[in-house]
Amino acid sequence: MTASLTTPAPGRVRSDAPRGGASVRARRRLSVHATYLLPAWLLVAAVVVVPLGLSVWMSLHNETMLRSGRFIGLENYTDVLTGDFWPALGITLVFSLAAIAVQVPIGLGLAMVLNRELRGTQLYRSVLLLPMLLTPVAVGLMWRLMLNADTGVINGVAGMLHLPALNWLGDRTLAVVSVVLVDAWQNIPFVMLLSLAGLQSLPDAPLEAAAVDGATGWQSFWHITLPMLTPVLGVVVMIRIIESIKLFDIIYILTQGGPGTATQNLSLLNYRVGFSFMNTGQAAALGIVICVVLIPVFWLQKKVNEQ
């Protein structure tokens, strides 16, 4: 490895970084350290930098999967922005908000109960973590099996209880509900796990003091536990927002974006344009548009990394 591969910036070395002797030696070691990033940079270049650059180029041409195209300026972009983009953006936001609204209260609630360390908590926790570890595709299949309108167990049980059978995956509203439900089933354990870790790291003193002062359980939760837990919950919420925006596998298996376009989020739409309609130029343009609308999400991810 050569020290000249990366040029060190003359900028300030952080105070907690090791101090070298002469500045020349320090600089040399600085660049050696930078080369540790070389394998990672090669991967990133091959899978992010080059593809995104190519995406910009593709988005300006009317190419498809079967033929290369000619330069058409911004036509792909106007097509994208007058097509299914806005409904897809809307349903992406719906899935994301629903994920937070459903998963955070339930996950936090379960963590609070687990944190009481009842007998058998270890076993409860192991079982409750299972869903988040399963392959999302398998999770989608499991629920598709159960939600099937004719043969699924959920309508079967509803029938036994004399409740009406519902067309879970075939009705526009219920399909959205189903996706939210399955995403929640798989990811509540993640919220629970991080909330539990957060609860266990809280100091006991404030809660004990509150108990001495006669605070009710609800009061100490609302005024002490929740405020102290806010940083952890913030990270959990940000991670869940990012992941739910990326949601693909579960929707692909459950509804493939349907019925119609009812559950077609940005990922599904981009897949459909690129690989079902084989309109790669337009798919690339949509990808660039997605990058732009997700700028606030990149900012969220930056905050998560800084935590």
Place this chain on the structure above:
Amino acid sequence: MTKTLRNLPGHLVLVVACLAALFPIYWTVLTSVKSRVDIFAQPPTFWASDPTWDNYAQVLADPEFVRAALVTIVVTLASTVLATFAGALAAYGLVRRGRFGGRGSFDGMLILIRALPGIVLAVPLYKIVVDLGVYDSPVALVVVYAAINLPFAVWLMTGFVQGVPYELEEAARVDGANQAGVLLRVVLPLIGPGLAATTIFVALMTWNEFLIPLVLADRSAKTLPVYVGGFVTSRVINWGGMAAAASIAIVPIALLTSLVQRNLVRGLSSGAIKD
């Protein structure tokens, strides 16, 4: 007695939650051993009156399944090693030199990978892979998976590298060790547990990856999730076979993670919690 009574609501909540977590898994495994008649029985039966292994025999005898399983194992191993190696080295470089040229752009790239929907990268990657003649090749999957899991590996390993006291490295250098010696004999043993945890996570995410092989592979590099997912795209769904395939896909994960759950919990929690 009063204590048991007071704890009763808590137990009740946890038992209901456990049932909700377990029932879909139970139902899938149950369906996989049900006969065709039982699968379509209304009202549904909650046990298999006449268990059959036919669905498993059918899946396991499918040469496409066997190949998908082999591809998935090989690709997961290779990609996990690559991502963990590159991630650990990068984490070391980042921790030991807080700031140097390109730090910001490197972080930016990791953020892009984490937050961008995979499909945005998959569209141009498809074109690149076809042009390079590596469409439907495990090699392409190994490289792309490794890059996609890199941010996670860097993020986890950074925490572990920060735990290595720099004084130890300096001491080894004073004793005449070169940088390779320092890395192998001082740093590596100390970050061993971290490497193990990172390897497990990355392997888990690699094993589960669906979109990338769906787009970049067809037949010869088809992975297990794509094979399993293929059960829903056919016009008439073979429920028993689908349940058997789903059960096969979840069993290794369930076994692996029950073995390493302690590491898993600690590793996942460490990122979000600061002491």
